Amino acid sequence: MKPSNHTAPLRPRMTQDASGIGIPAMTRNSVLLTITFALVALSPLCRAQSPGVQTTREPTKTTLVTGLPGFKDDSNGSLAAEKGHLQFVHSKNAIEIPVPSITDVVTGSDNQRVIRGKVGTVSMFGPYGSGRFLSLFRSKLDTLTIQYRDGDGGLHGVIFTMAVGQAELLKQQLIAQGAHTTIATESSSSHETSKLNETTEQKP
Amino acid sequence: MRNLFRATILACLVSPMCLGVFVSRAQEKASQAMPTGIEVEMVQSDEIKLPTEFQVALYENLIRQLQKKGGFKNVYRDGDRNATEHPGTIVLHSTVKGFKQGSERARQVTTVAGATSITVHCRFTDANGHTLLERDIKGKVRFFGGNLKATYDFAKKAAGIAREVSVEQSPRVARS
Numbered sequence: 001m002k003p004s005n006h007t008a009p010l011r012p013r014m015t016q017d018a019s020g021i022g023i024p025a026m027t028r029n030s031v032l033l034t035i036t037f038a039l040v041a042l043s044p045l046c047r048a049q050s051p052g053v054q055t056t057r058e059p060t061k062t063t064l065v066t067g068l069p070g071f072k073d074d075s076n077g078s079l080a081a082e083k084g085h086l087q088f089v090h091s092k093n094a095i096e097i098p099v100p101s102i103t104d105v106v107t108g109s110d111n112q113r114v115i116r117g118k119v120g121t122v123s124m125f126g127p128y129g130s131g132r133f134l135s136l137f138r139s140k141l142d143t144l145t146i147q148y149r150d151g152d153g154g155l156h157g158v159i160f161t162m163a164v165g166q167a168e169l170l171k172q173q174l175i176a177q178g179a180h181t182t183i184a185t186e187s188s189s190s191h192e193t194s195k196l197n198e199t200t201e202q203k204p
Numbered sequence: 205m206r207n208l209f210r211a212t213i214l215a216c217l218v219s220p221m222c223l224g225v226f227v228s229r230a231q232e233k234a235s236q237a238m239p240t241g242i243e244v245e246m247v248q249s250d251e252i253k254l255p256t257e258f259q260v261a262l263y264e265n266l267i268r269q270l271q272k273k274g275g276f277k278n279v280y281r282d283g284d285r286n287a288t289e290h291p292g293t294i295v296l297h298s299t300v301k302g303f304k305q306g307s308e309r310a311r312q313v314t315t316v317a318g319a320t321s322i323t324v325h326c327r328f329t330d331a332n333g334h335t336l337l338e339r340d341i342k343g344k345v346r347f348f349g350g351n352l353k354a355t356y357d358f359a360k361k362a363a364g365i366a367r368e369v370s371v372e373q374s375p376r377v378a379r380s
Binding site: 065066067104106108110111112113124131132135136138143145147149150152153154155156157158159 | 246255256257259260261263264265280281282283284285286308309312313314350352
């Protein structure tokens with residue numbers, strides 16, 4: 001058995017160069033610099049891969065206000081724009097609208113009573129004006145109105161409501177997939193205004 | 205006595221059959237007399253600035269109510285190619301003449317304020333473009349329901365007037 005040499009001098013952990021900076025610290029700095037440069041260099045590629053509109057998103061929870069054949073008004077479901085179709089699913093029923101047949105997509109805003117449904121209706125008749133007081137508490141929501149033509153050329157209109165901010169995203173997705181609109185989205189309108197500014201600047 | 209009993213049973217069996225035949229013939233006659241269909245054009249709002257959801261809700265509720273109680277065999281949507289195949293189709297043109305957007309919150313809190321009202325000018329024309337009937341129809345919501353309920357109120361009234369038109373037109377169709 002070889003006895004361990006406890007008395008052997010330990011190798012110094014930190015060696016210093018001429019400038020006095022520790023070598024591990026230099027390594028760390030160089031690694032950090034490399035990562036930073038790599039991130040800066042790759043950022044344009046990342047931007048190119050993610051255009052303004054996400055192509056795959058989770059279905060949006062919506063309420064159908066009116067318009068879809070085969071579905072009752074005020075039925076809750078999920079709405080998704082994928083593979084050139086706008087799909088609404090409610091329990092086991094589903095309907096797909098081809099995106100190119102959509103002639104108009106318009107977003108809007110609305111609000112609704114926080115306490116709604118059967119409880120909301122009962123609370124309306126609460127004593128001492130409590131029902132009226134509860135009506136003051138309201139939540140905002142977005143509306144998405146779609147007009148499309150069926151196979152015979154007949155015009156249909158559908159209205160959905162959804163959480164705030166969802167309608168504009170869906171609209172952008174639909175436009176990216178070939179839907180038409182009479183009111184441009186915020187991003188496209190800002191792009192147009194910037195173009196207009198450029199042209200006005202070019203004028204003497 | 206036995207003969208009387210047999211005759212009664214026979215009468216009980218035969219009379220519903222005769223009644224059934226009579227009713228089915230009457231229904232056939234009524235369906236023949238009905239105008240073939242109505243084409244509903246999209247609601248126009250050139251003069252009045254109407255939110256798109258109201259425009260669409262007016263159109264969709266109108267079609268639904270006409271299908272329920274308009275008195276027409278077929279209800280065609282704007283641009284439906286099948287409408288041109290039937291010569292007796294009536295066309296409904298609708299233009300928004302007035303719109304006051306109320307507030308659901310104000311209605312629920314105060315009861316008296318915040319009513320929403322829409323006035324639509326409806327014109328029924330035949331296939332040649334001759335006007336059959338023109339009328340201003342008002343839809344409103346005063347107490348309960350969202351603002352879009354005014355469009356439902358309008359649609360119900362419009363379907364009632366369309367029924368008048370279908371009744372007026374049915375003898376002509378039957379004669380022709």
